[in-house]
Amino acid sequence: MTKARLFLPRDAGALALGADEVEGALVAAQRRRGLEIEIIRTGSRGLYWLEPMIEVATPQGRIAYGPVHAGEVESLFDAGLLDGGAHPLRLGRPEEIPFLKRQTRLVFARCGIVDPLSSADFRAQGGWRGLERAIAIGPAATIEEVVASGLRGRGGAGFPTGIKWRTAAQAKAPQKYVVCNADEGDSGTFADRMIMEGDPFVLIEGMTIAGIAVGATKGYVYIRSEYPHAIQTLRRAIEMARDERALGASILGSPYAFDLEIRIGAGAYVCGEETSLLDSLEGKRGQVRAKPPLPAHKGLFGVPTVINNVISLASVPWILSEGAPAYVDFGIGRSRGTMPIQLAGNLKHRGLFEAAFGLTLGELVDDIAGGTATGRPIRAVQVGGPLGAYFPRALFDTPFDYEAFTAKNGLIGHGGIVAFDDTVDMAQQARFAMEFCAIESCGKCTPCRVGSVRGVEVIDRILRGEKPDENLALLAELCDTMKFGSLCALGGFVPFPVMSALTYFPEDFGSPKAGKAAAA
Amino acid sequence: MAGNDWAGSDWNAERAAARIEALRDQPGALLPILHALQEEFGYIDRAAVPLIAAALNLSRAEVHGVISFYHDFREHPPGTHVLKLCRAEACQSMGADALGAKARERLRVGWGETSADGRVTLEPVFCLGLCACAPAAMIDGKVVGGLNEKSLGVLLDKAVRS
Numbered sequence: 001m002t003k004a005r006l007f008l009p010r011d012a013g014a015l016a017l018g019a020d021e022v023e024g025a026l027v028a029a030q031r032r033r034g035l036e037i038e039i040i041r042t043g044s045r046g047l048y049w050l051e052p053m054i055e056v057a058t059p060q061g062r063i064a065y066g067p068v069h070a071g072e073v074e075s076l077f078d079a080g081l082l083d084g085g086a087h088p089l090r091l092g093r094p095e096e097i098p099f100l101k102r103q104t105r106l107v108f109a110r111c112g113i114v115d116p117l118s119s120a121d122f123r124a125q126g127g128w129r130g131l132e133r134a135i136a137i138g139p140a141a142t143i144e145e146v147v148a149s150g151l152r153g154r155g156g157a158g159f160p161t162g163i164k165w166r167t168a169a170q171a172k173a174p175q176k177y178v179v180c181n182a183d184e185g186d187s188g189t190f191a192d193r194m195i196m197e198g199d200p201f202v203l204i205e206g207m208t209i210a211g212i213a214v215g216a217t218k219g220y221v222y223i224r225s226e227y228p229h230a231i232q233t234l235r236r237a238i239e240m241a242r243d244e245r246a247l248g249a250s251i252l253g254s255p256y257a258f259d260l261e262i263r264i265g266a267g268a269y270v271c272g273e274e275t276s277l278l279d280s281l282e283g284k285r286g287q288v289r290a291k292p293p294l295p296a297h298k299g300l301f302g303v304p305t306v307i308n309n310v311i312s313l314a315s316v317p318w319i320l321s322e323g324a325p326a327y328v329d330f331g332i333g334r335s336r337g338t339m340p341i342q343l344a345g346n347l348k349h350r351g352l353f354e355a356a357f358g359l360t361l362g363e364l365v366d367d368i369a370g371g372t373a374t375g376r377p378i379r380a381v382q383v384g385g386p387l388g389a390y391f392p393r394a395l396f397d398t399p400f401d402y403e404a405f406t407a408k409n410g411l412i413g414h415g416g417i418v419a420f421d422d423t424v425d426m427a428q429q430a431r432f433a434m435e436f437c438a439i440e441s442c443g444k445c446t447p448c449r450v451g452s453v454r455g456v457e458v459i460d461r462i463l464r465g466e467k468p469d470e471n472l473a474l475l476a477e478l479c480d481t482m483k484f485g486s487l488c489a490l491g492g493f494v495p496f497p498v499m500s501a502l503t504y505f506p507e508d509f510g511s512p513k514a515g516k517a518a519a520a
Numbered sequence: 521m522a523g524n525d526w527a528g529s530d531w532n533a534e535r536a537a538a539r540i541e542a543l544r545d546q547p548g549a550l551l552p553i554l555h556a557l558q559e560e561f562g563y564i565d566r567a568a569v570p571l572i573a574a575a576l577n578l579s580r581a582e583v584h585g586v587i588s589f590y591h592d593f594r595e596h597p598p599g600t601h602v603l604k605l606c607r608a609e610a611c612q613s614m615g616a617d618a619l620g621a622k623a624r625e626r627l628r629v630g631w632g633e634t635s636a637d638g639r640v641t642l643e644p645v646f647c648l649g650l651c652a653c654a655p656a657a658m659i660d661g662k663v664v665g666g667l668n669e670k671s672l673g674v675l676l677d678k679a680v681r682s
């Protein structure tokens with residue numbers, strides 16, 4: 001008899017919900033029952049409200065169960081878990097769960113399915129094909145393919161990736177670098193973490209393609225220290241890729257050389273800003289640099305550097321293997337391809353939803369996420385991390401698209417969506433945005449460093465009812481100064497959450513005039 | 521609860537020098553060195569500053585400036601256990617503010633402080649990437665999600681006792 005095969009995520013989210021305890025219970029039950037089972041630890045499918053989710057391989061395909069608590073494992077075996085037997089936790093075929101079925105998984109195609117550290121799985125499921133094509137067509141054609149795909153940076157700013165690569169490729173220098181921004185500091189985001197834990201080879205493949213394209217032989221991955229599991233998985237994947245000769249002196253037998261090194265952040269949000277990240281990599285305080293010069297001309301250690309977000313880089317292998325026209329087919333307007341949207345916070349169906357651009361905010365939070373986890377009405381949704389605007393229900397028809405969100409004084413950022421129910425106090429959310437900016441400011445410019453501290457004070461005064469009209473006007477003025485006088489988007493964008501809270505939820509600021517002050 | 525995310529040993533100049541020596545030649549060595557020292561001792565002792573400065577040809581003020589810039593680096597030894605509680609928005613939407621207040625009250629500490637008995641250091645963290653499993657925390661490097669008053673209480677009880 002062949003061994004039964006069970007799949008259980010090792011993703012940090014699944015671990016936080018008890019996946020290791022479930023594994024312990026599975027092993028104990030197997031021993032007690034004299035069964036032979038192979039437990040394969042995978043990444044997460046991203047259906048976190050169902051984690052820990054077990055899948056069993058059956059002749060009809062995989063059958064999922066979840067959310068599984070360690071105490072329920074015995075009853076699962078009693079119900080015939082290994083044959084996909086009926087049980088209250090049985091979810092059926094995972095691909096048929098509406099949350100997954102409605103997705104378009106290009107970047108996350110393998111995540112949650114394969115053993116993240118099996119290079120055989122990776123190759124069998126289409127891995128290295130993008131890299132092989134990049135080697136075959138050469139650097140110039142590779143860059144043109146990425147340009148033609150319309151891929152824009154998924155880290156937040158949305159700059160066209162191919163154009164950035166072209167600039168770095170044209171820079172003449174004996175040494176260049178590729179840097180992967182894996183700082184993922186925005187609250188509500190976890191796509192970078194999931195891919196590094198669930199399919200690390202795809203990031204290695206994307207970075208190697210970038211290296212070949214721009215003529216860099218060395219890459220750094222700057223991962224935040226809050227992600228120990230991602231660090232560990234990526235570290236082992238890099239070693240395995242070297243053994244496979246997908247990294248090293250002669251990539252897949254070609255004349256190209258490329259290797260990777262991991263560096264770890266140290267808890268500073270601002271180090272996700274690309275120039276601050278470069279300073280941090282150089283061993284300095286992570287302070288933002290004035291631009292120009294662009295990193296593509298003068299980046300890490302003063303040489304031309306391409307810096308991209310994890311998801312931008314992980315999107316490239318698919319673009320190369322399937323071709324730019326196939327990628328452009330997805331999306332709307334100038335937002336092409338797919339975006340891994342992260343549904344987080346107070347939502348019933350929380351998790352990773354990769355889809356073509358264009359779904360509306362309402363479709364995402366009401367329909368796909370099914371409203372709040374607490375069962376109360378959604379009152380506000382923050383999109384794009386701590387510097388993103390709070391959207392009221394009146395704006396839920398906004399399509400998920402870079403330009404559409406900009407037009408509404410918001411941003412999609414790294415694709416995080418955080419929902420709040422009607423117990424939220426929006427004045428406190430505005431205060432927190434200022435407080436966060438004060439804590440995380442790199443200190444280089446006054447509007448951000450001093451303005452954020454003053455912002456907290458002014459909001460406190462408004463909430464105490466001290467000269468509300470005067471202080472509301474002051475807050476609006478302060479936001480204006482920060483918006484136009486800050487060197488980077490930390491100080492420059494914090495007015496988005498603050499002013500959106502004030503504009504759409506004036507009643508929380510205890511003043512009927514609050515809304516008018518914000519609108520003025 | 522056993523184990524920590526650092527060796528937890530007392531400051532020792534020789535071992536510090538060995539960790540510095542092993543890393544000093546790589547480009548941008550300062551952060552890797554600081555991480556190594558914190559992994560070894562749980563914090564960066566003041567006595568490490570001149571050693572690092574000499575090894576990297578920096579001034580002491582420069583080294584200190586870097587240590588103080590990053591939230592991760594502690595300048596004092598932490599408690600037996602370190603609880604990092606997420607304070608960011610996704611966790612707020614699921615009740616993190618109340619959990620933070622409860623933890624501070626229970627341990628009688630402010631953010632970043634260690635309980636008087638030296639058992640638990642409470643540190644704020646702004647997102648652990650567990651925003652779909654909120655409210656989230658990390659205790660001694662182990663991740664915990666879906667926290668509520670009760671499970672946080674159990675976690676704190678264990679940490680205070682063991």
Ligand SMILES: Cc1cc2nc3c(=O)[nH]c(=O)nc-3n(C[C@H](O)[C@H](O)[C@H](O)COP(=O)(O)O)c2cc1C
Nearest residue numbers: 153154155181183184185272273274308309312489
């Ligand atoms: C305060 C601040 C924080 C940022 N944090 C991140 C981050 O955590 N991850 C990221 O990829 N980009 C972040 N960015 C955006 C980067 O500066 C940069 O645009 C990005 O790394 C470029 O890569 P991309 O074009 O692939 O998105 C941040 C920007 C600012 C201003």
Ligand code: SF4
Nearest residue numbers: 442444445448488491
């Ligand atoms: S806006 Fe803030 S974080 Fe950005 S450079 Fe200025 S002080 Fe630094």
Ligand code: FES
Nearest residue numbers: 606611648650651
């Ligand atoms: S906001 Fe708490 S884990 Fe992301």
